[in-house]
Amino acid sequence: MTYQLPLIEPDVLIIGGGPAGLTAAAELADRRAGHILCVDREHAAGGIPRHSDHTGYGLRDLHRVMSGPVYARHLVDRATRAKAEIRTNTMVTGWSDEHTLDVTSPDGRYQIRPRAIVLATGARERPRTARRIPGDRPHGVYTTGQLQNLVHLHHQPVGKRAVIVGGELVSWSAALTLRQAGCTPALMISQYPKAESYGAFNAAGRTVLRVPVATRSRVTKVIGKGRCQAVEIEHLDTGKRRTVACDTVVFTGDWIPDHELVRAAGIALDESTLGPLTDTALRTSRPGVFAVGNMLHPVDTADVAALDGKHVAQQVINHLHGQQPPTAGVRLTVGSPFRWVAPQILRPDDPAPARGRLLLWPDEFVRFPKVTVRQDGRVITRRTLAWPAAPGRVFRIPSTVLDGISHTGGPVHISL
Amino acid sequence: MTATPHRPDDGVFDVAVIGGGIVGAAIARELSGCEVSVALLEARDDVGDGTSKANTAILHTGFDAKPGTLESRLVARGYHLLSAYAKATGIPVEHTGAVLVAWNQEELDALPGLKEKAEANGYEHCRIIGADEVYQSIPDLGDGALGGLTVPDESIICTWTTNLALATDAQQRGTTILLQHGVTGIDHAPDVTTLHTAQGEVRARWVVNAAGLGADHIDRLFGHDRFTVTPRRGELFVFDKLTRPMVNKIVLPVPSSRGKGVLISPTIYGNVMLGPTAEDLTDRTNTATSEDGYDFLLTKGERLMPRLLAEEVTASYAGLRAAIDHPDYLIEATPEQRYLLVGGIRSTGLTAGLAIAEHVSGLLEESGLALRSRSGLPDPPQMPNIGEAAPRPYQDAERIAADPAYGTIVCFCERVTEGEIRDACHAPVPARGLEGLRRRTRAMNGRCQGFFCGAAVAALRTQHHTHDGCSNQHKDNR
Secondary structure (H helix, E strand, C coil): CCCCCCEECCCEEEECCCHHHHHHHHHHHHCCCCCEEEECCCCCCCCHHHHCCCEEECHHHHCCCEEHHHHHHHHHHHHHHCCCEEECCCEEEEEEECCEEEEEECCEEEEECCCEEEECCCEEECCCCCCCCCECCCECEEEHHHHHHHHHHCCCCCCCEEEEECCCHHHHHHHHHHHHCCCEEEEEECCCCCHHHHCCHHHHHHHHHCCCEECCEEEEEEECCCECCEEEEEECCCCCEEEEECCEEEECCCEEECCHHHHHHCCCECCCCCCECCECCCECCCCCEEECHHHCCCCCCHHHHHHHHHHHHHHHHHHHCCCCCCCCCEEEEECCCEEEEECCEECCCCCCCHHHEEEEEECCCECCCEEEEEECCEEEEEEECCCCECCCCCEEEEHHHHCCCCCCCCCEEEEC | CCCCCCCCCCCEEEEEEECCCHHHHHHHHHHHCECCCEEEECCCCCCCCCHHHHCCCEECCCCCCCCCCHHHHHHHHHHHHHHHHHHHHCCCEECCCEEEEECCHHHHHHHHHHHHHHHHCCCCCCEEEEHHHHHHHCCCCCCCCCEEEEECCCEEECHHHHHHHHHHHHHHCCCEEECCCCEEEEEECCCCEEEEECCEEEEEEEEEECCHHHHHHHHHHCCCCCCCEEEEEEEEEEECHHHHHHCCCEEEECCECCECCCEEEECCCCCEEEECCCEECCCCCCCCECHHHHHHHHHHHHHHCHHHHCCCEEEEEEEEEEEECCCCCEEEEEHHHCEEEEECCCCCHHHHHHHHHHHHHHHHHHCCCCCCECCCCCCCCCCCCCCCCCCCHHHCHHHHHHCHHHHCEEECCCCEEHHHHHHHHCCCCCCCCHHHHHHHHCCCCCCCCCCCCHHHHHHHHHHCCCCCCCECCCHHHC
16 A cells, blocks of 8 residues: 555553553553553453443442443543543554554555554453354344343343353453343353352342352353254263253353464464563563553452553653663462462562562462462462362462572462 | 347246356356347355355366366366456456475376376466476475376466356346245246246346356256256365465366375465365255264374464365266256256366356357347446455555545454455455355354454444345346
8 A cells, every 4th residue: 555654653552441551541641651542442441341331340440339330431531530641442453564554544544653652452351262162043143242232332122031150250240231221131151160160259149139049060062043042051070961941041250361462473472361461560571561461360259450561651651761670589379279370470670560469360269378489399378378279260479479489590389 | 338228028037047156156247248138047145155165276287077077168268258257357366386296106106197187278388397396386285295287377267256256247147136036946948937936026037157166956847857866065174364375376187096185275265175085965955064064174184284273273164076877067958948057067167157157158049048238237246355465445545535434443353344344345246145155255254263253244234224236126027
């Protein structure tokens, strides 16, 4: 194309206007870091909370609790008041070079070359296809995201009787949405052995939402021509299968970061989170490119994502002020029962991670978790935490467990 | 531009073509280029919604056809016709080339024979290559390849756009497209055949049966008993676009005594496809995917390209090929019935469609249908580009400046804009539902499968009520 695309050069470009991106934008603008531009591909900023019309948002960052849409509006207002620029309907479609991004919006196709980039693109739920579940391809099969979009933003009807696949926090969010839409959540299907696995939400979930849970189970087939009629489920231990009638199936959780821009740039990926590899300053492997939010830890609650945004602001400012490239660091690794840890790199001169917490994803329920930190065969820390580790939600460990590690040693290993 | 309306005055079409797939649409288009009135009857509520929508989307050179068969001749001719037609209409095509990969001695030994066979089919460009060269062209291939055969002109094509271009072209030339017109019975009179459908009767002097999976049923309505269609299910996985750089060529199996293998192919939409399985069924509507099919594909895929299997699956689907108990295309005219059968068109029919249409036109003429060509035909339609090889609307600065709807991306994964969705709803052969919209725009076909855009696309679809160029009712023939 011979057409020369217009170019804008803000100081900071934040890609993604969810809780993490908006909070980063507001903090940076508050600190007069220059022209702060936050772009979001949806027609309104706010991210996932915008679709989740139930309470529980804002606890850790705003110290009060509100509904998702109110929380989203609050974050947009705050960033706007701080004089960060938010452009919606604006999608970054790729990199034209290492520091320049291509953008499409109704205002045109253009390029952005900022001095620093904050990636805040979040995560999505794996849809049925990515979970490789065979069968028919009827209507009425959703992810939580699509369900909440349909119900809360487009006010469309869903079915009458739903099966919810997954036992994460978001699965209960789906149950709430279904109830609001007049659809009975007839069964929740979880691979985990105990209903208690779902943590605190579960008691409330069971009493208020009255959703029966099939534990140690998986979906083996979707059935129905036209509209969904049933799913076939299998008990993981006995192999016994049965058919559950439903006209709606919601595949919940099983998150994957929206990491396409990261991969397109060749930025190093953490093999377990599938998000970019980051240090406690939230730097990625490319200088001047930072990452925040649930792309790094798929997924923690919105307020924790937002606090990444707060944390990154100072690091971005340091970069804008010409801070020298970081020194070498040691890698954090995990063992049973953890699947991943974020962030993954510790450098001697870096700050503690956001909120002073390491985030980990457990695959088993442990009521009294005793965290063990090892380096080069040596136990650095053993500490029993007062809160359980439960699959389906992030397990947070105070980063002080790392206090005794050597910055010149080998990888640091965290397990229970 | 509007063509001469070829709706008949007396309510009797000169030709009724049954089946709105690639082959039926190509035949209707060909015949509409002559001084005859044509109806195209489709059982479903969109063209190209049966076997034609779910094939492997390869533009075949015909190198591996059985030499001397009608299929061999029509695929070779169709390759050139469709390549030219794609250029004229904007059907997305990528000339990727293919490599047949030999994984054992038997397959390696078969390569020279395959090269000779290609030459017997008139295709001269195959070359036998060693394992080094195989890995040079496909570095991510699994270990153990012994050698290969290149087919530099095998290409990938958008099967959806091909079908739509042919149907749109046919319509602009005067064909009446009749959707939801599944043929359930026929009455034969000396001059006119009456086709009974759920939407009423359609009368025509000549009938062409291009009903794909239902072709044997229609053939029996005409009193014949010459073949049976066996639905052969093929399941496919479509992998995330991030895998596309791993697969720059179509990776074909070498046919051997151990059965037919599966292929890995780039898709025109920037994904990678693994499949198909081949399983004979009895149910002609069973397009479900299966556990066995998945296991088979994943086992094969693990060997062919382990790195591919580590990536996300974007979609899986199953198509039914209209396999018949006959080794070649079965294209036969019955002049005394003013009837012509086009049966046994397997996946090569995508490539061969235009050549089949030419061939059918010739047979009809020989059988006594007067086909005078017509001047002043409309130009072939310009189809929206939904392929990755050419710029898409979201990348087109001038287009967005002229119409901001092309800058409003609705489906983020596939980068489909509001303008394209609007256009598809108002096209000459418009999208009538979400599935039709997917095939015209790619909306909701991406990695999130509607997590972000599903609700918005559905809302746009409702907003842009179909202004229908295709009738599912036809008052003329009531």
